[in-house]
Amino acid sequence: MIQLISISKDELMQEFEQIVYKVLEKMQQDQAPKDQKEFYTRTETAKLLDVSLTTLFHWNNDGTLKNTKIGKRVYYSKNEVLARLNP
Secondary structure, rough: OOOOOOOHHHHHHHHHHHHHHHHHHHHHHOOOOEEEEEEEEHHHHHHHHHHHHHHHHHHHHHOOOOOOOOOOOEEEHHHHHHHHHHO
16 A cells, blocks of 8 residues: 655755765765774784785794784784784
């Protein structure tokens, strides 16, 4: 069943503006940098640095790249990884 409602031009414009603002906010969120992380996993770090997980392990042992453990998981700080990318 179709129901018709009567709204004024101003009400229609307000509704339209709200929809446009929501779409623009969504677009801005989608275009925001995806890399908002402060820490990377071992796999992410290896991909960013284009090295193997074994190399990361050796870098940890010799102090080339420091890691942080949270529970049993190993993470690398964004600053450490970026410093390694841009020596």
